[in-house]
Amino acid sequence: MKQTLTKKMWRETGSAYLFLSPALFVLLLFIIGPIVFAVFLAFHKVQLLGATSFEFVGFDNFTRIANDTRAKIALWNTLKYVVIVVPCQTILALVLAATLNAGLKGERFFRIVYFLPTLTSSAVLTLIFMWMYNQNGLINHVLEAVGLPTYNWLGDPDVALNAIMIMNIWSTAPYFMVIYLAALQDIPDSLYEAAELDGANAWQKFWHVTVPYLRPVTSFVVIMGLIGTFQLFDQSYIFSAGSGGPNNSTLTVVLLIYQYAFKTLGTMGYAAALAFALAIIILIATLLQRKLSKEESLY
Amino acid sequence: MKRKIRIGKALLYVVLIIYAIITLIPFLWALSSSFKTLEEIVSGTMSIVPKQFTLDNYKQIFVEQELFPRWLLNSVIIAAAVTVLNLLFNSMAGYALARLQFPGRKPLFLIILAVLMIPAQVTMIPNYLILKQLGWLNSYQGMIVPTMINATFIFMMRQFFINFPKELEEAAELDGLGRLGIFFRIVLPLARPALAAQAIFVFMSSWNDFMRPLIILSDPQLFTLPLGLNSFKGQYISYWNYIMAASMVFTLPVLIIYAFFNRYFIKGISFTGGK
Numbered sequence: 331m332k333q334t335l336t337k338k339m340w341r342e343t344g345s346a347y348l349f350l351s352p353a354l355f356v357l358l359l360f361i362i363g364p365i366v367f368a369v370f371l372a373f374h375k376v377q378l379l380g381a382t383s384f385e386f387v388g389f390d391n392f393t394r395i396a397n398d399t400r401a402k403i404a405l406w407n408t409l410k411y412v413v414i415v416v417p418c419q420t421i422l423a424l425v426l427a428a429t430l431n432a433g434l435k436g437e438r439f440f441r442i443v444y445f446l447p448t449l450t451s452s453a454v455l456t457l458i459f460m461w462m463y464n465q466n467g468l469i470n471h472v473l474e475a476v477g478l479p480t481y482n483w484l485g486d487p488d489v490a491l492n493a494i495m496i497m498n499i500w501s502t503a504p505y506f507m508v509i510y511l512a513a514l515q516d517i518p519d520s521l522y523e524a525a526e527l528d529g530a531n532a533w534q535k536f537w538h539v540t541v542p543y544l545r546p547v548t549s550f551v552v553i554m555g556l557i558g559t560f561q562l563f564d565q566s567y568i569f570s571a572g573s574g575g576p577n578n579s580t581l582t583v584v585l586l587i588y589q590y591a592f593k594t595l596g597t598m599g600y601a602a603a604l605a606f607a608l609a610i611i612i613l614i615a616t617l618l619q620r621k622l623s624k625e626e627s628l629y
Numbered sequence: 630m631k632r633k634i635r636i637g638k639a640l641l642y643v644v645l646i647i648y649a650i651i652t653l654i655p656f657l658w659a660l661s662s663s664f665k666t667l668e669e670i671v672s673g674t675m676s677i678v679p680k681q682f683t684l685d686n687y688k689q690i691f692v693e694q695e696l697f698p699r700w701l702l703n704s705v706i707i708a709a710a711v712t713v714l715n716l717l718f719n720s721m722a723g724y725a726l727a728r729l730q731f732p733g734r735k736p737l738f739l740i741i742l743a744v745l746m747i748p749a750q751v752t753m754i755p756n757y758l759i760l761k762q763l764g765w766l767n768s769y770q771g772m773i774v775p776t777m778i779n780a781t782f783i784f785m786m787r788q789f790f791i792n793f794p795k796e797l798e799e800a801a802e803l804d805g806l807g808r809l810g811i812f813f814r815i816v817l818p819l820a821r822p823a824l825a826a827q828a829i830f831v832f833m834s835s836w837n838d839f840m841r842p843l844i845i846l847s848d849p850q851l852f853t854l855p856l857g858l859n860s861f862k863g864q865y866i867s868y869w870n871y872i873m874a875a876s877m878v879f880t881l882p883v884l885i886i887y888a889f890f891n892r893y894f895i896k897g898i899s900f901t902g903g904k
Contacts, residue, residue, distance in 0.1 A: 452855075
């Protein structure tokens with residue numbers, strides 16, 4: 331009996347590792363290995379010419395961040411972007427979801443339409459918006475038609491980042507809207523009925539029933555938003571043809587990491603250190619958010 | 630009272646319609662620009678209907694621009710391979726973690742959860758060096774192998790298989806099927822809804838990915854569409870008619886897939902919240 335049991339155990343272990351082998355292979359070679367390697371890189375100066383060479387520099391890469399003007403600009407741009415985009419897209423997503431959930435006809439149609447930007451690649455969206463943002467483009471024409479000032483969206487350092495913000499709020503909100511929609515459908519009707527008996531109007535019901543009920547989902551949406559916005563890259567890369575211009579106004583932390591890692595020689599180790607700094611910032615922001623909302627996250 | 634409700638409803642419709650217009654305009658604008666002649670584009674008229682409808686822009690990108698079809702093909706090959714491999718490997722891993730008893734199961738699961746939290750930028754630079762060492766820069770395998778599993782979906786498949794009825798598997802075992810047989814003939818076919826949601830997400834993220842190909846691919850022959858499109862923009866800096874036509878070709882496959890799998894898509898989002 332015992333014999334067959336261990337035999338079965340061995341067989342089960344064997345098939346488990348067989349099933350897991352592709353995942354383990356990638357996990358070790360392209361995720362866990364690289365994390366360890368990244369720690370190593372962050373403490374070295376890396377030369378890529380011919381054979382790759384590493385020179386130990388201790389904490390130099392980290393202290394260098396403090397004296398790097400472009401790193402400060404990139405961090406400032408990224409923070410500004412996060413602080414504006416995350417609340418805007420969260421509120422817009424919630425409002426859209428609540429409106430869609432009001433039991434109107436054509437909900438399916440609107441949902442499909444709203445979802446289009448989330449399906450479309452960042453490269454395509456950025457190009458479409460660059461086309462609309464150009465000086466003689468659609469957006470300026472519309473602004474002019476309604477009597478608002480026009481802008482040099484792509485070329486003016488004061489507005490270029492705002493142009494990216496607008497585009498990304500527009501393209502990300504529908505994604506979070508879907509998450510909210512799923513959650514809205516779980517709110518028990520009895521809560522609304524009770525509020526109605528208390529004489530609540532539509533707005534009061536939204537504010538005192540819907541919003542509190544959705545708090546855990548909001549926490550999730552904000553955390554996903556933080557992680558996403560801190561990693562802004564594609565849009566600013568395409569917008570500025572990789573430079574972060576005009577005048578560093580669209581330079582983000584990830585774009586700077588990319589530039590140091592792949593566009594300038596000898597700064598790969600420094601880029602790895604910056605990547606760690608970014609990971610830590612994201613981690614802190616996520617923890618802070620959790621602390622503030624005092625909710626267990628969904629995972 | 631009734632009237633108040635009707636006004637409220639009308640107001641909601643107005644909000645919905647205005648937002649639908651805000652959403653649709655960029656796409657309609659891009660679509661119409663892709664059928665316009667360069668003269669019309671340069672002249673700066675804002676009509677959404679092309680004055681002189683032309684297919685030349687599409688002809689240009691497919692016929693004159695030899696590399697464009699190649700980019701399309703590269704994107705299809707890479708995204709298809711990544712999707713198939715992810716479906717297979719994530720499910721296998723998720724199944725093992727959900728159903729099989731073996732030493733190391735708990736720590737492995739925790740490691741996979743922890744990996745979910747690491748931002749891609751940390752592994753991006755070492756990954757480049759590893760691929761360089763393997764000689765996999767500028768290659769299909771360099772694009773496919775590192776992304777052929779995904780921790781998010783291993784996690785999702787594990788959750789799915791945990792809630793899966795055990796009886797079917799036990800019956801199959803009595804009929805003499807081995808683990809592999811049970812998995813491929815019983816379990817996987819029944820996991821279709823979860824697989825469909827996963828397939829869309831994996832396909833889309835591979836199809837739309839910009840950063841990974843930007844780092845790994847430098848040979849224009851091997852470019853994927855996002856990269857090709859970006860280089861296109863550099864080359865045809867003011868030929869927005871070509872750029873918009875190329876953008877539309879790029880977007881179409883995802884729209885078709887979405888139209889077919891819309892149902893699973895929404896399910897998948899509430900499942901994972903994955904990127």
